[in-house]
Amino acid sequence: MTERQHQLATVRGGNASGPERLCAVTRQSLDPKDLLRFVLGPDGAIVPDLDRKLPGRGVWVGCDRGLVEKAVRNHTFAKSLKTGVKAPADLADRIDALMVKRLSGTLSLANKAGLVIAGFDRVFAALEKGSVAAILHGMDAAADGRSKIDRKFKAIQGSRGLEARIVDVLTIAQMSLAIGRGSVVHAALTPGGLSDRFLEEAERLTRYRSPATETATIFSEAQSEG
Incomplete structure (x- = not known):
């Protein structure tokens, strides 16, 4: 296992969120937090159920973009639900957009609750006070500014x-x-409840975009480098 794989595995640790479910693509039994649930909507369309609360029979697929794309190609939803439903070709993109919307909304709520500190100088000053639960960088941010804060x-x-x-x-x-x-x-x-919620949503988006065999973009470390 590479260091990055270990980092993602560390983030995924924690209590199980419920009885295991079967991934319709891989046929593996997994904790629901490692899966995405889909249901058949009133209009006969496949609907992602990110909260895992919508009524109806669910189809579970691993939280992995590649698996969702494979489910669409192989008509997995129609086979599982035993109907002629056809999943949209861009289903994987729609899920990514939904996750980004949820994550952005949670960040907005955390900001309104006074849990967000924005700007390089303010973040650096907050680190000095030791009141930081997590660091956020724009994924297109320059490496030099990131590395100074991260170190x-x-x-x-x-x-x-x-x-x-x-x-x-x-x-x-x-x-x-x-x-x-x-x-x-x-x-x-x-620290705060909305910060915890943001981190959970961010971890799910990371997992969806980056399977365990690839680089993780959210990670945990108990010790400093070097």
Whole structure:
């Protein structure tokens, strides 16, 4: 296992969220938090049920873009539901967009609750105070600004035996829109329920875009580098 794979596995750790379900593509039994649920909508269309609460018989697919694309190609939904339903060809893109919308909405709520610190200087100052639960970077942010913040955050968290949670799944434009100010490249979350919810949603989007065999973009570290 590579270091990045270990990082993603660490993020996925935690209590099980319920009885296992069978992935319709791989036929593996997994915890619901590692799966996406789909139901047949009133209009006969396949509907992603990200909250896993919609009524009706569910079809479960691993939280992996490639598996969703395979389910569409192989008509997995029609076979599982025993109907002639045809999933839209862009279903994988629609799910990604839904996840981004949910994540951005949660970030907006966290900001309104006073849990978001935006801007390089303000984030760096917050690190000095030790009140940061996670660091956020625009996924298109320059590496030099990111590395300076990350090194300090990892060192601080490592000295305390705490995880250094760093997220870069939203673009600068998406972060800026959610926070309601121009050009938010770097931000930080302070501890709180909405921060925890944001991190859970970010981890799911990361998992969807980056299977365990690829690079993770949200990770946990208990010790500083070096």
